[in-house]
Amino acid sequence: KQEVTQIPAALSVPEGENLVLNCSFTDSAIYNLQWFRQDPGKGLTSLLLIQSSQREQTSGRLNASLDKSSGRSTLYIAASQPGDSATYLCAVRREDDKIIFGKGTRLHILP
Amino acid sequence: NAGVTQTPKFRILKIGQSMTLQCTQDMNHNYMYWYRQDPGMGLKLIYYSVGAGITDKGEVPNGYNVSRSTTEDFPLRLELAAPSQTSVYFCASHRPNSNQPQHFGDGTRLSIL
Numbered sequence: 001k002q003e004v005t006q007i008p009a010a011l012s013v014p015e016g017e018n019l020v021l022n023c024s025f026t027d028s029a030i031y032n033l034q035w036f037r038q039d040p041g042k043g044l045t046s047l048l049l050i051q052s053s054q055r056e057q058t059s060g061r062l063n064a065s066l067d068k069s070s071g072r073s074t075l076y077i078a079a080s081q082p083g084d085s086a087t088y089l090c091a092v093r094r095e096d097d098k099i100i101f102g103k104g105t106r107l108h109i110l111p
Numbered sequence: 112n113a114g115v116t117q118t119p120k121f122r123i124l125k126i127g128q129s130m131t132l133q134c135t136q137d138m139n140h141n142y143m144y145w146y147r148q149d150p151g152m153g154l155k156l157i158y159y160s161v162g163a164g165i166t167d168k169g170e171v172p173n174g175y176n177v178s179r180s181t182t183e184d185f186p187l188r189l190e191l192a193a194p195s196q197t198s199v200y201f202c203a204s205h206r207p208n209s210n211q212p213q214h215f216g217d218g219t220r221l222s223i224l
Binding site: 004006031032034036041042043044045046049051089091097098099100101102103104 | 115144146151153154155156159161169201203207210211212213215216217218220
């Protein structure tokens with residue numbers, strides 16, 4: 001059974017700092033891994049998707065890495081801004097197309 | 112494109128009432144999903160569909176039913192609402208066999224009193 005764990009559950013950092021969010025999964029037989037952002041009362045917005053054959057993806061100040069063999073992914077946010085405050089969710093797509101989510105990391109950037 | 116549209120945005124039900132949560136997408140995606148999200152938790156898969164006429168159970172299907180008569184629509188039905196079904200419900204879709212991201216609706220916030 002695939003389980004997805006995100007650490008930490010919550011994180012507060014001063015504006016301008018670089019930060020790393022962690023995601024781990026128990027079954028390495030995945031199709032891809034996605035990082036989502038969720039603002040309060042809103043749906044999920046896809047940030048980055050890493051295919052199982054890839055090691056990392058970048059979009060602006062965001063960089064996501066994937067180490068399938070160890071069951072880990074990280075989301076790196078450079079030069080954090082107050083607008084980055086949100087919940088970040090990691091989701092693993094299994095080879096049978098079911099998508100399993102972690103519980104998320106609530107990020108608060110202090111102005 | 113509107114993407115994934117969910118209605119209603121909010122609803123309050125009494126115990127034992129029934130209702131249908133609507134979800135429609137205009138991206139011609141074969142795969143559609145229903146999730147529920149409880150406070151402080153991730154998303155739990157209720158039902159999913161890989162195409163019109165095909166549905167399958169997810170992790171938490173009890174108390175819910177779905178149908179998929181068209182590619183665009185994937186309604187979720189609660190027959191006898193219970194307090195445990197108080198949650199935020201999200202519908203999502205994506206293309207099959209591709210590395211395209213899932214698209215989500217804005218959610219339906221449902222309270223059962």
